[in-house]
Amino acid sequence: MIQLYHVYKAYGGDQYALHDVTLTADKGDFLFITGPSGAGKTTLLKLIFCAEPATRGQLLVDGVNLQRLKRSGIPYLRRKIGVVFQDFKLLGERTVFANVGLTLEVTGRPRAYIEKKVRQVLRLVGLDAKENHLCCRLSGGEQQRVAIARAVAANPIIVLADEPTGNLDDEITLEILELFREINRRGTTVVLATHNRELIRKVPGAKVGMLRQGRLVAAGVAKQVMAQRSALEMSSQGVL
């Protein structure tokens, strides 16, 4: 579903945000991209939904080679990908309904379909009672749910989420994670960028790609990768 081969991303000069990253996510995978701040997690997601082009390497999404994708083809690729942004990117002065419906509006769907589909996804995220509320009046957790509802409204084959639990308390974090697991259980590939290792431990069967300073330092099944990293960290602390 998502294939990265020796991908580089440079922001001018020799400063690489991503350095020789090779990673894949198959259909129905739950993939965590993890690493400390500045490791390149957000950059990686941006490359996948064509917000930025890779400097080098090959990047395929649903069989489409992004290096060869024309500008006019980008909107159609984005319709296959739902994105939950770190800052939510919601329209605060619009209702929950309007925000979620926007994804369907841009594809030219008829009004009746939009109404039905928006209510359906709002039920999924537990916000069906708040469809007429303004987004600016919602709590952080509720806003995150609106962002998730918007990301899944158009039935994407991939959902990308950038630090979706960054500013939420533990209880809400677990609820949001459970939402992503539910979306994944329905067959959608989920790629979730987070620095929160606790979150990864909650989904032991997920795949993990660990980044450090733009390089992929570990990749595999969550349980194994996390065990490896813990052992490494413990030994390095012992040496020190």
Added chain:
Amino acid sequence: MRLGLLVYFLRKALGNIRTNPFLSMVTLSTIAISMLILGLFSLIYLNVQQSLHQMGGELQITAYLQETVSSEQAKVLRSKVADWPEVEGITYISKEQALARFRSQLREYAGILEGLKENPLPASLELTLMAQYGRSGNIKELSTRLGRLPGVAEVQYGRKWMAKLRVFVEVMKLVGITVGGLLLIATIFVISNTIKLTFYSRREELEIMRLVGATDFFIKAPFLIEGLLHGLGGALLAAGGLSLLTLFLFSHLDLPLRLAMMAGSLPTGQLVAGFLGLGLLLGVLGSMVSLRRFLRP
């Protein structure tokens, strides 16, 4: 394009206009005033040109004959000139007829002619020209040709004022094109600026739309329609204003008979259609100038 989508774009465009009604009013007024000025120039130009066309048809050239020319010779001359392609009609006015006409023109002062021992007025040929020759500026050539004919003493026609009127029309045309061109450029700039401001006020939404898969066309279309609506609205206001203004001018001003007679036909349907077409064009151009810049990759 599906009707539903068109309705959606139209709704969005009207929403944009409602978001900033003051800005829309300013834009509409600017378009209307620019087009009104342009329309006035066009109207004056078209009417003066039309007058020239009509006057060309009625233009008379008078060839005064020498004293020595007999009436038989004059008639031969008349049939010769009548065959010229430029000539629509020709009348021979004898010395006696000329005096009688002069007497009738003098009316109560005709008595002053009583003391004359002999008739001082020459016989003449009065020529009416075909409309196309009156317009094309070859009257001078025709009068020279006429003057060279044996028996013709002098040729007269309304040369000076015709030339002045033609210069006036040409100046009008030049001023109209220059002022109109500048106004149209200014109008495009105003529409473009309005679209830019609307775009700016909605930039967050448009950015999100783009991120969730909106095509450039989907983002552009409501702004293009907004520009079109402004252009069309401005053109309608200008056409209405022009009609009212011309009606007012013709009903309140003491105009010469010829101009007053044209009042009923102003402004023409063609001019209004031209206005609407121009309004639409300005709207599209104004919008495109802004959108091209905003949607650059």
